[in-house]
Amino acid sequence: MSLYSAPDAHHAPDADVHHDIDAHHDVEYLPSLNPAPSYWPVLLTATMTLIPAGIVLYLWGGDSLRLLAWGLLGLGSLTSLVPVMGWCHSVIVDKWAGHFGEAAQGRDLVLGTKLFFLSEIAIFGSIFAYFFATLRHIHLDAGKFWPLDGSPAHWHVGLPAIGLGILLTSSVTCEVAHKMLLKGNKSACKDWMLVTIVLGLIFLAIQGYEWGVFVERGFTVESNVFGTVFYVLTGFHGFHVMTGLIMLLLVYGRLEIGHFSKRRHFSMQAASWYWHLVDVVWVFVFVFVYALYDAY
């Protein structure tokens, strides 16, 4: 039984014909989309479910099931890529076929992407809110800020400052890549995109190195609340850098295939916005967590 069907004419007495909306206008206003049925969303929820299952198993399965937990996490992440790719493919195909009116769909995607960024800002906001509130209550309780016992006595901001410079530069190169595409110089666009990706990778390497040094010196999430918020904030940011890099890589791949043109490159635009967002978050992390460390 289908969930709906057109009502049977005999069972649908229309007392109010003067409200007839089915008048056959020959002009279509806002081209509105006719949704294509798709299995990708339901498939994605199914594969994604492996990830929480893996987390539960990781936390509670003990050493014997640790391998299986990692397996579930890996499998969930990898198999999720299939519906994600399929879904993106449908969106691209729909846009190319011009189903819903290019302008209207582009407008929807732009607004939707911006709203998604807003929710990202809200998540980072919750961690920053935690950070500032903790600063305040530690000052009230202990009469001092960092360093708590177990934190580094001083913070050498050299390395993270280099990281900041690299990320900011990568934002610029990303914009240059965009400009090149607008100029129609596709190979230069590709080159600048590659530079952006390499800079992002260098940033991640610096962060990884820094983490390694700290962990070796015994400063971990378990040291104190500063260790907690430091690792979670930088780790969550690093996760976003990684996500951004995957997006940029996909964009690079599509540049290679030749998908984008001066007029049509929404996903490149969205990926670069995302990259800028990640950079701005890092400015905040750098200023409040690193640079002001000795000043607190």
Next chain:
Amino acid sequence: MSLLETPPSSGSKATRPAPQFPESPHKAIRLPGGLLGILGSTDHKVLGMLYLALALAGAVFGGAFAGAIRAQLSSFDNEVLSPEFYNSMVTMHASVMIFVVIIPALAGFGNYLVPIMIGARDMAFPRLNAFSFWLLIPAGGLMAASFFVQGGTAGAGWTAYPPLSLKEYSGGPGVDMWILAVHLAGLSSITGGINFIVTIMNMRAPGMGLMKMPLFVWTWLVNAWLILIGTPVLSGAVTMVLMDRGFGTGFFKPALGGDPVLYQHLFWFYSHPAVYIMVLPAFGLISHALAAFSRKRIFGYTGMVWAVCAIGLLGFMVWGHHMFTAGISAELRLWFSFMTMVIAVPTGVKIWSWLATVWGGTIRFTTSMKFALGFISLFVIGGISGVWLANVPIDVQVHDSYFVVAHFHYVLVGGSVMGLFAGTYLYFPKMSGRFLDERIGNAVFWLFTIGMNTTFLPMHLVGVQGMARRIWQYREEFEAINRVISFGYLLMAAAGALFIYSIISSLLKPRTCGRDPWGINDVQNSLIWSIPSPPPPYNFDTIPVLKGSSTTGG
């Protein structure tokens, strides 16, 4: 007066050549009907009904958990449930009712009605819409699975305050699974919220300005903003608990310098607005029901819109009223107390506008109208006890007592659930092409309303006398009243069973409804009553063009 005008043939800015829809590449994929067709559906009407069906199924479970609570509390030294299982029942009753029943049910009505009401063929992102719905299945599945793990399901309350929710006091995977379920439900809410905002901002039919949208659409627009800004903060807060439990972090561990009270701030930053997330669309539903069965348009539309916006904005400034006893400073108490009382002002604007909508109308006491009027009466009771609780001295006295339980059940059951009933009886003919039986509806209404008041009114009394919530046994002197409360639960359960029976028996009958089953469109002149019941795929053959007259009636 017709809703539609023939579009001008030339010269107007709005006129564009009809876009040629090329052959869809998806035409090659023929979806099978039945279950497989539903799995792949991206139709907002199918998804809306799936949301509603899920909510109804969830209500059976959430209601059963409430039954377990009431069975345990029916005598003072009962041992039907173990204390741990009682805590689990309290936790899961709240979690299921919030995340699997009320929020999805309102999302269901939103999904079904919003695109039609704004003259669109679907949501802006139909695939994302399907994703939002299907995410709720693993969310509910995780909650259900947690019943079968060692240590049982989460028992730290739906608020999951640390340190109670940390490993020392909540061993076993229950709380972790609950947190992950909240993540999935939260992701569903956020993606849904994005979809609603884009749909409402971008896809309104020509001529439908923002101030011409039906009120239900407005309530969903504000609701979507609350979801978008609030839900990520909840995700952040519960993630911190998850990390504290499993990964050694010290967010809420005083030994490491963390502060458990910060969790409460983050949690209530979402969870107070969540109260409005659960009630704003119900405001919209009853606005339409009241107007429809008074044969009038909504009174004070502009004021109503601004009141909804004000409630949404103020909702983010009052979370501390849940924390008056948590040791927050006097200045903060003053601020949160004052702001909470300020919310009563826009709420009052709404209540008086609803009364003025009914005033002087040609009133028909259909089931939907009864539930809408019941909503006003009961929501006012919950609202007034809310103003009491906004007073710090009173709140300190009755905090964590059954007075608070009574208050929020008057808001959520008397408000949200009554609104959902009113909406169901109003729009069921539109969705299915069939009426719900009004005689059964009458019984459902009276059973539910009497049962609801029998359950929750006496809770004020035992609460003021000092009966604490979330405790499995209580002092002997409260037993008589608790017996009455448990009896009230039976009435509500009977109403629920009758309601489900009514829906199933109606669905088995042939379709009889025309476009305007309630015969109100000559007054209201709105899109939803202008298309067949049920609406055809894609709703509109051509996108409607609205004349100058407002569509705020229904």
